[in-house]
Structure formats: C-alpha cells, structure tokens
Amino acid sequence: MRPSAFDYHKASTLDQALALLAEFGDDGRPLAGGQSLVPMMNLRLARPRHLVDINALPLDAIEIRGDALHIGALVRHERYFTDPLIAEHFPAFLEAVHWIGHPTIRRHGTMGGSVSHADPTAELPSVCVLHDALIVAASASGERRIPATEFFLNAYVTALEPGEMVTAVEFPLPSGPTSGAFMELGERVGDFAIAGIGVVLGHDGNTITSARIVCSGARLVPVRSADVEAFLVGRTLADPGAQEAGRIFSAAIDPVGDHAASAAYRKGLIKELTRRCIAHAAGKASA
Amino acid sequence: MKAENPRQIGARVQRFEDTRLLSGAARYIDDIRLPNTLHLSFVRAQVAHGRILEIDTFGLEDIGYPTWVFTGEDIGNLSMKAHQDYPEMQYSEQPLLARDVVRFVGEPVAAVLAEDPYRAEDAAELVFVDYDPLPVVGTMDQARDASIPPIFEGWKNSMFVERQMKGGDLEAARAQAAHVIRRTYRNQRQAGVPMECRGVVAHYTPGDRMLTVWSSTQMPHLVRTYIAEELDLPEARIRVIAPDVGGGFGIKGQVFGEEVLVAWLAIKTGRPVKWIEDRREHLVASLHARDHEHTLEAYVSDDGRLLGLWADISVDVGAYSTFPFTAAGDPGMAAKVMPGPYDFQAYEATFRGFATNKCPIGTYRGVARPSAVFSQERLMDDIAREIGMDPIAFRLRNVIREFPYKNVLGFTYDPGSYAESLEKIRDVLADDIAAAEASKSSATTRTGVGIACFVEQTAHGTPDFTRRRVPIETGYISARVEMQPDGTVVIGLGLQSHGQGLETTMAQVAADALGVLPETIFVRHGDTLTSPYSMGTWGSRGGPLGGGAVHMASMQIAEKLKVLAAHEMQADKDAITLYGGRAYVTDNPDRFVEIRTLARHALRNVENLPEGMIPGLEAEFSLDGPRDGTYANAVHAAVVEIDVPTGKMKLKRFVVVEDCGTILNPLVVDGQVRGGVVQGIGSALFEHFVYDAECQPLTTSFADYLMPQAPEIPDIEVHHIETPTPLTPLGAKGLGEGGAIGPAAAIANAVSNALDVEVSETPLKASAIWHLSAHLRGEA
C-alpha cells in the first residue's frame, strides 16, 4: 500500500500550476491537503503520473466578492467553524462542517479537494448543491463557473476537464433572511453519511419564500428535490409541513442499498432527517 | 519492616515497559532492518475459487531492476497442515503459495522480491495470473447444498468436521419440559485487527548455520517448531524472535504460511527477506473470526428451571484449517462452552465447520465464546420473556451455586461468584432498569438494559488439548529465573508480551517470592534463544500459568537463598524470610544478610557455600493447566438509548462485574477488561467483514471495516469479586479474553429490552436497529 511512481511539481503561481496541469492532462492531478487523494494513491486506486502541489498558491481566502461568498480551494475545513461570514450567511453550511471527518483531517483537508473528490457521502458537495454554489474551475485556457448541480456527475466523477482544477467555490449570498440546517447520520463520529439532509429556508416574516433541500449519501451524487422545495414555499415557519416534506422527499428518492445500510433504511432516514432538519431550520428562524 | 517491601502481587504497579513504548524506543517488526534485505510483496488471488491456468511474469523482464519471483511450482510441497486426527475430520492443507487452485480472495499465489518495498509492490503488480473460475461455495447454505461441489477434491461434503457432544438424558428433559423454546442466533464474520499488521523478517547466516526469524507473533516457539519440521532443519539452529508486538488478540496466535515461506526464501536467496503485511492484506487474508450460526432448543420447567439444552452449531470456517487450533476449533469450542454458568444436566450438541471460499477463520479474543455466550444469553432473555420472568431472576434461579461443580459434559468448575455477580449487577443497575421500564411509554426514545452472565474456561492445559486432539498438543508455560551475582534477576519467560504488561506483572510475582524489588527484575520474552520452550501467549493463560511458573521457579531460588542465608547466619533455614532485598532471621530486624551478598556468594565466591551446594541461582519451572482449566466468571451489562425514528443508538453505560481470582495488578486487569469490552462492543455494533455473492471482499479498508473510536465508547465501569482458585499457584484465573466475551450478548439484550423485540444477530448497526424498531413506528 504505497503509491505508484509520479513526478512532483511544486507550483508557486496559479499560472504555473495551470500550465503544468495543461501539459499533463489526464496524467496530472493537483495536490492540496492530500486527505482524499493520497489514500486513493496508497491503495493504488489513483495513479497520477504527475502531482502539482498547489499548497503555496494564494487560494485560501474566505471573503465576499460581489454577491457571493468566495471560498478559495485551499481553505482548510477547520476554518469554517470560526468564520463569521459563514456563520452569518450560511447556517446550514456551518452545521454541516461539524460532520466532516476528524480533527486532523479537518486541519488539512481543503474545499477544493473535497469538491474535486466528489465522494457521494461527503458533506461539502452536498453543501455546494444545497446553496446553488458555483464551482470555479480554472485551466490554462481560462476560467469557468460550473453550477454545483452540474458539477457532480457520478460518484467520484466531476465535470472537471483534464487540465482543469478547482480554484474556488462561490456561494451566492442570500437575498433576504434565511435559516438553514444540516443533519446526517453515520455509523460513527466522522464517518461518511448513511444519509444526510441539508435545508435552506428563505423567509419574509413568518412566510417561507424560498426553499432548497439536499440529500447526501442516498445516491451517487447529492440530490435536490424540486417537489419538496415547491411544497415548502408559501408555508409558514410555524407550520412548515416538515413531516409531509419528509414523506415527499423520501418517496422521490430511490436510495442505494448496500452492506452499510438497506435502501429501506436510507428512505426512512431521509424522511425523518428531512422532518427534523426543516423543523430545526424553521424553529431557528422563528426564534 | 513489611512497609519496606509491600506485597507486590495485587499492587497497582505502573508498567515498566511503558517508558520504552511511550518514548519511541520500542522496536516492532518493521523496525528490524538488515543490510542487503530483499522485500517481499505477494501476488494474491483475485478470484475466490479458480484453477490457475497461467502465471505470467513477462512484465518483470524489462522492469529495470532485479526481481525474484517464486510460485507454487517453485516451493515443492511446502504447506500449512492443521489436522485433527479423528474420523469425522476431512483433511486439507494450504500450500504456502497456491498450487493449481486458489480457494479465497487474498490467498498467496506468487512471492515477488525486490531490493525496495515500493519496487516490490510495483513488480508484484506486473505478475498476471489467469484463472479458470470454479463454482464458489459462498455461504453455509451453499456448503450444505449437495449439488455444489466441495472446495477440496475427494471430500464427501463441504464440512471440515461434524461431531457431537452430549451428556445426560435429553429425552427426559424434553419430556418434563413445560416450555420448549427454540431460537436461531447469528454472529457476523470479523477481522481481528491489531493496530500493527503482521510481518516477518528472516536471515540465514551460513557461518553458524543459523536461521533467525523475526515475526510479529504470539507464539515464537511454535513458529520455530513448524519451520523446523516443514523445512527439515535442526530446531537448535533456528532462532525465532518476536520483537515488540503491536497487539495480537489471538490473530497472531497462529503459525502462518508467510512465516515459513519467508524463512525458506531467506535460505533460498541467501539474503535477508522481509515481509510487512499491509492493512488491506491483513483485512482480506490474515485471519478472520466468528461467523457462527447456532440453533438452540431449551427445555424449561414450569417454575423456570432449565432442564436441558439442544444445540446445533455451524461455523463458516473459510477455505483452510489453521495451525494449531484447526477448523474444528471454533465450532468445537462453541459446543463445549454452551452449557455456561447454568445448572442443568442434559445436553446434546452437534457442531460443524463448513469449508467456503473465504479467508480462514481462527482464534480471535474469546474464540468461540463471544458467539456461544451471545446465543446462550440471548436465549436466557428470550426464555425469560416467554415465560414471564425477570431476566436476572431467571438467571439467579438457574445459575450454579455449589462448587466444585461437575457440568453436563463432565468439566469441573472451580469456585466462582456467579450468583454474587448477578446480584451485584442488579444493585448497580437499579436506576437504569427503572428508567428502561419508564421509557416503554415512549414511541421515539427507548432505553434498555441488558446483561450477559458467563463463565470462561481459562488456563487450558495439555489434558484439554489431548482430549480434543489439537495439533498444539501441549499447553504448559515455562519460566526460567536467574539471579545474577549482583542480586538482580533475569526471567526468561515462555510467554510473549504484546500489551499485557507481563514485563511488570511477572516481575511482581518473582519479587514477592524472592524478597526483592520488581524494578530489579528484567523479564525477557519472545525470543526462543533466551526463553525456555513454551506455547506462547494466548488463551488467557499468562496470569494463571505464566505467573504460576514464575512463582514456582522463583520459590526454588528463594529456597536456595534461605539455605545459604541460614548457613551464613548460623540460623535455622525455616526461620529465614526474604524481603526488602535482605534475608532476615525472623523476629530479629538486626540479623540479616543482603540478598545481593548471598547472590555473590552463590555465583562468585563459591568457596564458602554449604557442603554439597552447587553454585548458581537459577531455576526453571513448566506449569501446565489444570485438567479442566480454571473458570473465571463475569456479568456484563449494557445500557442503551435508541432514537426509534432514526435507529441511532447510544451506548450510555457499560458495567462489568468480573472474578478472575487473585488479581496480580489491578491496573493491568482493568486495562485488559476494558480493552476486551471495547473489542466486544465492536463485534456488537460495527465490525463486519462482508463478502459479495462471488466471495469478493467488500470491506477492505478502514473506511468500510469499522472499529470503535473513542466517541462511541462510554467509560467502562469495572467491579471485582476475587474468588481465588485452588488450581493455580497464585489463585489467579485467566482474564485476557473475558472482556470481549460478554458485550455482544449484553448489548443485544439491551436492545431487546429497549425495543421489546427479539434480537437474533449482530452487528447491530443503525440500519439493523431501525429495522428492529419498525413496530414502534407503526410500520410492522
């Protein structure tokens, strides 16, 4: 369990990193925290011929740029906990990060790494899909913004092209008062989710004016539900119909069943976590 | 004066080995580094059952650095054989490298050597093996299916073994019974997972014609004997060393093919050869455990007395029989221990070990007892429920109270504290029992309390292995105690310490006998050159037998010191006492001679020794287990809280009341109990080695094979009752495995209590709990 051979390139500028990735194409991978990629390499499930170390690049900002919160690809997970902008604008995000891994992993793992790895049970891909985030992908030929809902194509498969890397994720700032919550259930602390639910409710007074909901762990990519979101809009924080929303979401998803959990269980979990999550988010907003 | 040399046995002495282990100074198998070493990487089977058509090593020809490749064709008939010589057992052996047929995913097919471990791994990837697939025997049901051919040619069915055990008149018990309760219980397949994987380094030096083998093993002498026999080498020219060993738990208490093969490769290549198992290899191919299915039928009188028990025991033992405990080990042990701590005199059991295309199973902490106790103690709860009795009261009605007790199979139990332990746990849990009862009104949050009461045969000795015809053949443990001219002591211990603290506890034992401080005693172990022949550390035998052997050998030296002291002080030998580093003439604190002075006289200035006394202060003692061993007992209790809508369970409390007889060191005993309990919690809740229908393993990393982490575990409360046994020199019974035996049963009983359902299998993952609680959500 040691990696196969590769060449190591330490990039000191983004342009240099992108030029290297362009040169290597499918054979190249950026290396950031290494918490997802290196285990895959040690198990020889990933065999990049070239690693481009991007840790020295200035991609670690958390700041408001325009109407979005910009989170650089190299922001380490542990920073989310104490960042005032995340706490202020994205309460579901803040709740989700409590479920990420263990302290040492949170200290080194990065936003860009987690999003690029695209584990279907991981928290951050779900958080991105939940918030309609844009994944900023850069390559030698330019930069593009990929909506999170179009970024995650399958388990461990993203819309990134060879030579492209994630430089940031942009979370559109909410236009009015919002509340949010994130809950998941794993076998142990820090485990990947059997199922997780995130919800964001925009509201005007007591009335829910917008709703987004996402489920992780149940399918190969994070799943949104237009039906649940439509159901919630127009309802009240005092009576958001959480139970019914859980029923709708659960009925709409055909979850995977495997040795970790049955499909029926995942369905049941989606129903209950959806109920709890909506009730929790609505409760926080009306408190 | 007593205060100068307080009794060491029973004292909470901090461990001497800790300084080495805490500081980075310990040396484990991967720290054995020899110049010019070749590193071994295995090509392992990727199909569960197949005929080898071709092994293609063409890719190695232009790899650009030297490699060596060996396959089954290169190694002659070298194999692992583990057979019990009775007619009901079908013969099997596992070639060190597969010949013709592979029988489980992970079976070694080729050995690839290179001068660097990374390159060895690269090279092994370039060896391609082509297989003709054979029908897979993937489950015990398939093994029972006569239309699927057995995995060994010439076998009459897919069973390594099928035998019976019986005692008393089961027909009469059945006839008298007011209640007949029949249930089937299952425990999942597990891996043992010490934090250090296995590993072997071997080096042959032609000058002294010495083969030295370092192995991360619990039984260096048995490794030596097996290598000697298989490679036809003189045992005197083989030295096996177990360096610091990073956990064993029984998994390293076997002789493995890799140990023999690495030794052979070192001789063959003339260079040191090193193999360090990686974690995936360990999970897939080292040794599995459990995988039991028991159907029990109990016969119970109308006043709640257990009259008799019928048992049908099946174990999926995988593809090969392992040495030295064999494919019959787990099933036979389950049948033997199923009667447990209860007083009844009619029993009949059939046990069988099925051969399937999975990794072989072997001894893992508790061996068959966690599964047997799971079934036994689930059954006790299910009976209590069915006949409307409180589970603790039902056990108290049936538990053995008079000792010695001859059980239904003729095993004699020495004194224990079965009823007292149950009463103690009832007191400790009173509030939790009440809370569980109160939670019954809730459909969303349920609390449950469950207990498991068990007796554990420990300190197995030669009589036990002879009866079972196990290839280990014998069970004694030896210790050689040598006092040096300066009065310090070296103990050559036949045990091997891999976390048990034997460097401390054995020093405590010798210190009391010799009247010296334990700090002056150096315990050497794990090296066949410095320790007397012995069976190694397994089977909860270290304290009772190892401690007993050290005590007996030390007493022989003490006797000699007393004779010498009496001679020098012109006193009566029987008036001499040894303590505080001195030999005193009793009743006179001013009449003494330093023990180190006596030692010098015995070893250096021998001209003044008493007439006829031979110079030297050394003694060796081999202590075998009592005929039926000695029986430790314990009650485990779990308190769980279940969130019914999600199936999320929290283990709120875990309490142990245990009786291992004389406690040598409470720090170590509590540590053994707690560590065992948490492994048992892993069995109950998380750990499951899963195969798909083609016997491809699915849980091959720690992302899938889940062990308890700190947040899932509560503090483990331990209460002691000490009932010393008359059967071992110090009154100690074994306790290394006990912690792991009770948790699955106790937790399953707690879940049963919480949800008011019967629980028939582990692991109790969130998904399982959720399905078990369907009725509380109105779904069933």
Add this chain to the structure above:
Amino acid sequence: MTMTETTLTVNGQTRTLDVEPRRLLADVIRQEFDIAGVHIGCAHGACGCCTVHIDGTPRLSCLTFAVQCDGRDIKTVESLGGFDATHVLQLAFKSEHGLQCGYCTPGFLMTLVPYVEENVARGTLPSDEDIREAMSGNICRCTGYHGIVAAVRKAIGDQIGGGQ
C-alpha cells in the same frame, strides 16, 4: 521518475536528501532518519498511528509525501520527553494505563499534546466528550480508550490545578 532534493529537519536533525517523490514522509522519517517512533497502522489515513508534527501541527505522515516537507520542521514522539518519556502526557499515559501494546501510542501522543497545551493555556478542563472527539481520528485496539481519556484529563488537570 525524478528524484527531488528535499531538506528535512526531524527532531532537530537536518538532512538534505534526494527523495523519490512518492516516498511517504512516514517511510522517509523511519528509513532515512532511523526514527522508529512513527508507526504505520493503515497507510490510508484512517487510524492516526503515524501522526507527526509538521511545523507544530499534527499531520498524518502516511498522507504526506516527504518532498512536500522541504524546509519544514518535523517532530516525532521521540522529541517529547526523550527516552525516559518525561513529558507530562507521557507520564499520565503511564499512570492511567493509557497504553498496552504501544503501537498506536505515538500517534495518540502527537495528536493530543497540542490539545493538552491548548486547554492548559485556556485554563479549562474539557468534558470527556470533548476529549473523545479530539482523539476521534486515532484508533486504539487495546485500551478501549478509557485510560487515554483519563490520561488527557490528568495531564490537563494537573497543570491547571484543581485537576480531576
């Protein structure tokens, strides 16, 4: 395969090596610096055995390539309290029986030493739940964690006074 010149300082010893990029930091510390206190338990970042400090921060040395650590200051368990194991947390592990086979122990120590220091600096004795969360990335198979939790509690408690 290109060898990469890399300068590492491990426990104060600085060496410049030509390193194959794929070599894990754990392997390079063990083989090139002859330091045995870095243990590999899983080699896929899931057990914490190989935790070392890089510039004072705990990191899994099985998920780190040595070439990434050019110019960095690396510390292993050997740096804590020498061969007498005199660091306050090492002593607490000993008195509270926070270890048995010792294989996971260096990883626990390197994970928990900064945690103990942070809590001592703050003057707070964390809850058992918090202590257990802090060690959630480390697996111990022997102790059942009981003695490790007690050792952390003692190491912090003794330093801030009013201890247990």
